[in-house]
Amino acid sequence: MEFQADKIDSLVPQWLMTARKMILESFSQKIEIETKTSRNDLVTGLDRKIEQFLVRKIQECFPGSQIVSEETRPTINEIEEEGLLWIIDPIDGTMNFVKQKNDFAIMIGIFRGGKGQRGFIYDVMADRLYHGGPDQGVYCNYQKMKSPPDVPLVDGLLGVGGVMLINNKYNLQKIALASHGIRIYGSAGIEIIHVLNGQLIGYLSHLHPWDLAAGKILAETLGLVVKTIDGREVNVLSSIDVLVASKNAQKDIIMMAQSHC
Known part of the structure; x- marks a missing residue:
């Protein structure tokens, strides 16, 4: 079509x-x-x-x-x-x-x-x-909109899924402490908007296709990274843990997540 x-x-x-x-x-x-x-x-x-x-x-x-x-x-x-x-x-x-x-x-x-x-x-x-x-x-x-600045983890706020943070998945509590602070908005769309605006340097959560599809298109168009926590490509029709982030923040988060494995 x-x-x-x-x-x-x-x-x-x-x-x-x-x-x-x-x-x-x-x-x-x-x-x-x-x-x-x-x-x-x-x-x-x-x-x-x-x-x-x-x-x-x-x-x-x-x-x-x-x-x-x-x-x-x-x-x-x-x-x-x-x-x-x-x-x-x-x-x-x-x-x-x-x-x-x-x-x-x-x-x-x-x-x-x-x-x-x-x-x-x-x-x-x-x-x-x-x-x-x-x-x-x-x-x-x-x-x-302009592409948001490529800010590292240490200099930005990080959006996270609440359950993921509570369970310390991917060493997330340590990652959160390494950032300037965390934000939990309870809506993937609102979280991704803040990443597009540069108000957050990233957003990590378990997302379904309807949580991710629109945001993936917009984020990638602005030069942001939309990958799994270990850096793999995301299939938009799958339900999976996804990181939407600046390139520098993504590198920092992956390094800290892998150090916990």
Whole structure:
């Protein structure tokens, strides 16, 4: 299927603004909340409503697309990388949405032939859309972004997954102490935005395809490293521990993680 860049760049931001309106309107309503794998893994009726809206729009405007989404996911093995693939997270950071009404994002990553073409991360409450791809660069609300500075671990803040830090996976507690400090936002999209902005020098967590797809495209376009903790390439259709970081920070983190093995 042909990658229709202009059409995607025009339509997707409109869809995301409509989804934001749905979210803001939901604050005055009772929200249906369910647990998935644990009491800390939530899904709301609004997650499903936004997902259904986005899936319907994709199917109407780009028929034949393949879609992977957090709430209604196909078997990953059935995905054919040669087509146009959309990977969606309707609300990334559902716990933040439920408890704080802040620090959550809508994310869409678009791939063709297995290669990232467009990433969209929408910080809903800040009304900031991060978008772009390798052919055009990365933008925040249509203002082109520069690549963040290549800061080493010792000079920057590090975003981490809370469970990973508590369990000291990859010697993470020592890595955290070597940094200027750690931040835990509870949303992969928000964490990755801070790496894109240079507010964090890296983000390490266990991510699923819908957590990573959009951010991987945007981060790599800005010259950041998106690899496994041991420096291997990341398959965007896998669920795996991922490090998104500046090149210097990645080297420092890998060295300290491996010294613990």
